[in-house]
Amino acid sequence: MSEIVLQAKGLKKSFKSPAGPLAVLRRVDLEVRAGESLSIRGSSGSGKTTLLQLLGGLDIPDAGEVRLQLGSRGFVAPHRCLGQGVGFVFQNYQLMAELNAWENVALAAEIAGRGRSEKEAQELLTLVGLGHRIHHMPAQLSGGESQRVAIARALINQPAVILADEPTGNLDETTGQEIMKLLLEVVAQRQAALVLVTHSKEFAERTQRRLLLSGGVLSPA
Ligand SMILES: Nc1ncnc2c1ncn2[C@@H]1O[C@H](COP(=O)(O)OP(=O)(O)O)[C@@H](O)[C@H]1O
Numbered sequence: 001m002s003e004i005v006l007q008a009k010g011l012k013k014s015f016k017s018p019a020g021p022l023a024v025l026r027r028v029d030l031e032v033r034a035g036e037s038l039s040i041r042g043s044s045g046s047g048k049t050t051l052l053q054l055l056g057g058l059d060i061p062d063a064g065e066v067r068l069q070l071g072s073r074g075f076v077a078p079h080r081c082l083g084q085g086v087g088f089v090f091q092n093y094q095l096m097a098e099l100n101a102w103e104n105v106a107l108a109a110e111i112a113g114r115g116r117s118e119k120e121a122q123e124l125l126t127l128v129g130l131g132h133r134i135h136h137m138p139a140q141l142s143g144g145e146s147q148r149v150a151i152a153r154a155l156i157n158q159p160a161v162i163l164a165d166e167p168t169g170n171l172d173e174t175t176g177q178e179i180m181k182l183l184l185e186v187v188a189q190r191q192a193a194l195v196l197v198t199h200s201k202e203f204a205e206r207t208q209r210r211l212l213l214s215g216g217v218l219s220p221a
Protein backbone atom coordinates (compact mmCIF):
# COMPACT_ATOMS: atom_id res chain seq x y z
CA MET A 1 0.00 0.00 0.00
CA SER A 2 1.24 3.51 -0.74
CA GLU A 3 2.25 5.94 1.98
CA ILE A 4 -0.21 8.07 3.98
CA VAL A 5 -0.29 11.67 2.73
CA LEU A 6 -3.13 13.01 4.88
CA GLN A 7 -4.38 11.71 8.18
CA ALA A 8 -7.20 12.79 10.48
CA LYS A 9 -7.56 11.32 13.96
CA GLY A 10 -10.48 11.75 16.35
CA LEU A 11 -11.74 14.96 14.76
CA LYS A 12 -14.47 16.78 16.64
CA LYS A 13 -16.11 20.00 15.55
CA SER A 14 -19.10 21.87 16.96
CA PHE A 15 -20.61 25.20 16.01
CA LYS A 16 -22.52 27.62 18.23
CA SER A 17 -26.20 27.87 17.41
CA PRO A 18 -29.07 29.67 19.14
CA ALA A 19 -30.28 26.27 20.37
CA GLY A 20 -26.86 25.46 21.91
CA PRO A 21 -23.73 23.78 20.52
CA LEU A 22 -24.26 21.88 17.28
CA ALA A 23 -21.98 18.83 17.17
CA VAL A 24 -21.22 18.36 13.47
CA LEU A 25 -18.21 16.02 13.56
CA ARG A 26 -18.15 13.65 16.53
CA ARG A 27 -15.20 11.37 15.85
CA VAL A 28 -13.79 11.37 12.37
CA ASP A 29 -10.80 9.21 11.48
CA LEU A 30 -9.43 9.13 7.96
CA GLU A 31 -6.24 8.10 6.20
CA VAL A 32 -5.62 9.20 2.63
CA ARG A 33 -2.88 7.37 0.76
CA ALA A 34 -0.72 8.74 -2.04
CA GLY A 35 -2.56 8.81 -5.35
CA GLU A 36 -5.80 7.19 -4.18
CA SER A 37 -9.25 8.55 -4.93
CA LEU A 38 -12.04 8.47 -2.39
CA SER A 39 -15.50 9.94 -2.22
CA ILE A 40 -17.55 11.16 0.70
CA ARG A 41 -21.32 11.31 0.47
CA GLY A 42 -23.77 12.39 3.13
CA SER A 43 -27.01 14.32 3.40
CA SER A 44 -26.99 18.10 3.24
CA GLY A 45 -25.84 19.50 6.58
CA SER A 46 -24.04 16.29 7.60
CA GLY A 47 -20.70 18.12 7.85
CA LYS A 48 -18.97 17.33 4.56
CA THR A 49 -17.80 20.89 3.93
CA THR A 50 -16.77 21.24 7.57
CA LEU A 51 -14.66 18.08 7.24
CA LEU A 52 -12.94 19.21 4.02
CA GLN A 53 -12.13 22.58 5.60
CA LEU A 54 -10.47 20.80 8.54
CA LEU A 55 -8.58 18.45 6.20
CA GLY A 56 -7.26 21.41 4.21
CA GLY A 57 -6.45 23.61 7.20
CA LEU A 58 -9.06 26.29 6.44
CA ASP A 59 -10.45 25.67 9.93
CA ILE A 60 -9.18 23.85 13.01
CA PRO A 61 -10.88 21.03 14.95
CA ASP A 62 -12.09 21.33 18.56
CA ALA A 63 -10.32 18.05 19.28
CA GLY A 64 -8.24 15.56 17.34
CA GLU A 65 -5.62 16.33 14.75
CA VAL A 66 -4.98 16.54 11.03
CA ARG A 67 -1.53 15.78 9.64
CA LEU A 68 -0.36 16.37 6.09
CA GLN A 69 2.80 14.80 4.65
CA LEU A 70 4.95 17.61 3.25
CA GLY A 71 7.97 15.86 1.77
CA SER A 72 11.17 16.63 3.66
CA ARG A 73 9.25 18.60 6.30
CA GLY A 74 7.46 15.44 7.42
CA PHE A 75 3.93 15.64 8.85
CA VAL A 76 2.60 19.16 9.40
CA ALA A 77 -0.81 20.50 10.52
CA PRO A 78 -2.42 21.80 7.28
CA HIS A 79 -3.43 25.16 8.82
CA ARG A 80 0.31 25.83 9.33
CA CYS A 81 1.17 25.36 5.64
CA LEU A 82 -1.77 26.85 3.75
CA GLY A 83 -1.46 26.60 0.00
CA GLN A 84 1.05 23.76 0.21
CA GLY A 85 0.32 20.07 -0.05
CA VAL A 86 -3.43 20.53 -0.60
CA GLY A 87 -5.43 22.03 -3.48
CA PHE A 88 -9.11 22.97 -3.17
CA VAL A 89 -11.89 22.85 -5.75
CA PHE A 90 -15.14 24.43 -4.58
CA GLN A 91 -18.72 24.10 -5.83
CA ASN A 92 -18.92 27.80 -6.71
CA TYR A 93 -15.38 28.01 -8.18
CA GLN A 94 -14.23 30.85 -5.84
CA LEU A 95 -12.28 32.71 -8.53
CA MET A 96 -11.08 36.27 -7.92
CA ALA A 97 -13.42 38.41 -10.07
CA GLU A 98 -10.81 41.08 -10.79
CA LEU A 99 -8.12 38.66 -12.03
CA ASN A 100 -8.13 36.90 -15.39
CA ALA A 101 -7.88 33.11 -15.78
CA TRP A 102 -4.10 32.76 -15.73
CA GLU A 103 -3.73 35.35 -12.95
CA ASN A 104 -6.20 33.36 -10.82
CA VAL A 105 -4.06 30.26 -11.26
CA ALA A 106 -0.76 32.08 -10.71
CA LEU A 107 -2.05 33.76 -7.55
CA ALA A 108 -2.12 30.40 -5.79
CA ALA A 109 1.60 29.94 -6.52
CA GLU A 110 2.33 33.46 -5.35
CA ILE A 111 0.46 32.92 -2.06
CA ALA A 112 2.47 29.74 -1.51
CA GLY A 113 5.66 31.80 -1.92
CA ARG A 114 6.63 30.35 -5.30
CA GLY A 115 6.58 33.55 -7.35
CA ARG A 116 4.15 34.48 -10.08
CA SER A 117 4.65 31.42 -12.33
CA GLU A 118 2.95 32.90 -15.42
CA LYS A 119 4.21 30.22 -17.80
CA GLU A 120 3.28 27.37 -15.47
CA ALA A 121 -0.22 28.84 -14.98
CA GLN A 122 -0.74 29.05 -18.74
CA GLU A 123 0.51 25.49 -19.25
CA LEU A 124 -1.91 24.22 -16.62
CA LEU A 125 -4.80 26.07 -18.29
CA THR A 126 -3.85 24.34 -21.54
CA LEU A 127 -3.81 21.00 -19.69
CA VAL A 128 -7.40 21.56 -18.50
CA GLY A 129 -8.51 22.53 -22.01
CA LEU A 130 -8.59 26.30 -21.54
CA GLY A 131 -5.51 27.37 -23.46
CA HIS A 132 -7.76 29.62 -25.58
CA ARG A 133 -9.25 31.43 -22.57
CA ILE A 134 -6.21 32.45 -20.52
CA HIS A 135 -7.00 36.19 -20.66
CA HIS A 136 -10.72 35.84 -19.95
CA MET A 137 -12.11 37.35 -16.76
CA PRO A 138 -14.26 35.06 -14.53
CA ALA A 139 -17.43 36.95 -15.56
CA GLN A 140 -16.67 36.01 -19.17
CA LEU A 141 -16.34 32.27 -18.43
CA SER A 142 -19.07 29.61 -18.32
CA GLY A 143 -19.50 27.50 -15.19
CA GLY A 144 -17.59 24.60 -16.70
CA GLU A 145 -14.77 26.89 -17.84
CA SER A 146 -14.62 28.51 -14.39
CA GLN A 147 -14.28 25.09 -12.79
CA ARG A 148 -11.47 24.23 -15.22
CA VAL A 149 -9.61 27.36 -14.03
CA ALA A 150 -10.22 26.27 -10.44
CA ILE A 151 -8.80 22.80 -11.19
CA ALA A 152 -5.68 24.37 -12.75
CA ARG A 153 -5.35 26.57 -9.66
CA ALA A 154 -5.69 23.53 -7.38
CA LEU A 155 -2.82 21.82 -9.23
CA ILE A 156 -0.26 24.60 -9.47
CA ASN A 157 1.52 23.92 -6.19
CA GLN A 158 1.85 20.20 -6.98
CA PRO A 159 -0.34 19.14 -4.05
CA ALA A 160 -0.33 15.58 -2.76
CA VAL A 161 -4.09 15.87 -2.20
CA ILE A 162 -6.94 17.58 -4.02
CA LEU A 163 -10.00 18.31 -1.87
CA ALA A 164 -13.07 18.81 -4.08
CA ASP A 165 -16.32 19.98 -2.45
CA GLU A 166 -19.24 19.15 -4.77
CA PRO A 167 -17.23 20.33 -7.79
CA THR A 168 -20.09 19.59 -10.20
CA GLY A 169 -22.86 20.90 -7.94
CA ASN A 170 -23.47 24.07 -9.97
CA LEU A 171 -23.09 22.48 -13.40
CA ASP A 172 -25.54 20.92 -15.83
CA GLU A 173 -25.41 17.14 -16.34
CA THR A 174 -23.17 17.15 -19.44
CA THR A 175 -20.71 19.73 -18.10
CA GLY A 176 -20.64 17.93 -14.74
CA GLN A 177 -19.65 14.73 -16.53
CA GLU A 178 -16.86 16.56 -18.38
CA ILE A 179 -15.51 18.16 -15.22
CA MET A 180 -15.59 14.86 -13.33
CA LYS A 181 -13.71 13.12 -16.15
CA LEU A 182 -11.12 15.91 -16.21
CA LEU A 183 -10.67 15.88 -12.43
CA LEU A 184 -10.11 12.11 -12.34
CA GLU A 185 -7.69 12.34 -15.28
CA VAL A 186 -5.56 15.17 -13.90
CA VAL A 187 -5.24 13.71 -10.42
CA ALA A 188 -4.16 10.40 -11.95
CA GLN A 189 -1.68 12.14 -14.23
CA ARG A 190 -0.23 14.23 -11.38
CA GLN A 191 -0.37 11.31 -8.93
CA ALA A 192 -2.36 13.40 -6.48
CA ALA A 193 -4.88 11.84 -4.12
CA LEU A 194 -8.48 12.98 -4.52
CA VAL A 195 -11.03 13.46 -1.75
CA LEU A 196 -14.30 14.07 -3.56
CA VAL A 197 -17.42 15.27 -1.77
CA THR A 198 -20.38 14.60 -4.02
CA HIS A 199 -24.12 13.96 -3.95
CA SER A 200 -23.82 11.84 -7.07
CA LYS A 201 -23.76 8.09 -6.53
CA GLU A 202 -22.51 7.70 -10.08
CA PHE A 203 -19.49 9.97 -9.52
CA ALA A 204 -18.79 8.38 -6.14
CA GLU A 205 -18.61 4.99 -7.84
CA ARG A 206 -15.80 6.27 -10.04
CA THR A 207 -13.51 6.70 -7.02
CA GLN A 208 -11.53 3.80 -5.57
CA ARG A 209 -12.97 4.10 -2.05
CA ARG A 210 -16.40 5.30 -0.94
CA LEU A 211 -17.30 6.70 2.46
CA LEU A 212 -20.46 8.01 4.06
CA LEU A 213 -20.58 10.85 6.60
CA SER A 214 -23.54 10.42 8.93
CA GLY A 215 -24.11 11.22 12.58
CA GLY A 216 -20.72 12.95 12.71
CA VAL A 217 -18.71 9.84 11.82
CA LEU A 218 -17.34 8.36 8.60
CA SER A 219 -18.08 4.80 7.59
CA PRO A 220 -17.60 2.73 4.42
CA ALA A 221 -20.50 3.41 2.02
N1 LIG B 1 -19.55 28.57 10.72
C1 LIG B 1 -20.66 27.93 11.14
N2 LIG B 1 -21.36 28.36 12.19
C2 LIG B 1 -22.47 27.69 12.62
N3 LIG B 1 -22.92 26.57 12.05
C3 LIG B 1 -22.27 26.09 10.99
C4 LIG B 1 -21.10 26.74 10.47
N4 LIG B 1 -20.64 26.01 9.41
C5 LIG B 1 -21.50 24.98 9.26
N5 LIG B 1 -22.47 25.02 10.22
C6 LIG B 1 -23.55 24.02 10.38
O1 LIG B 1 -22.94 22.75 10.46
C7 LIG B 1 -23.69 21.78 9.76
C8 LIG B 1 -22.80 21.12 8.72
O2 LIG B 1 -22.51 22.06 7.69
P1 LIG B 1 -21.68 21.67 6.40
O3 LIG B 1 -20.37 21.14 6.82
O4 LIG B 1 -21.68 22.86 5.53
O5 LIG B 1 -22.57 20.49 5.80
P2 LIG B 1 -22.60 19.83 4.35
O6 LIG B 1 -21.42 20.36 3.59
O7 LIG B 1 -22.54 18.35 4.59
O8 LIG B 1 -23.91 20.21 3.74
C9 LIG B 1 -24.89 22.50 9.19
O9 LIG B 1 -25.99 22.28 10.05
C10 LIG B 1 -24.47 23.95 9.20
O10 LIG B 1 -25.58 24.78 9.36
Ligand SMILES: [Mg+2]
Nearest residue numbers: 048049050165
Ligand atom coordinates in the same frame (compact mmCIF):
# COMPACT_ATOMS: atom_id res chain seq x y z
MG1 LIG C 1 -21.26 21.42 1.81
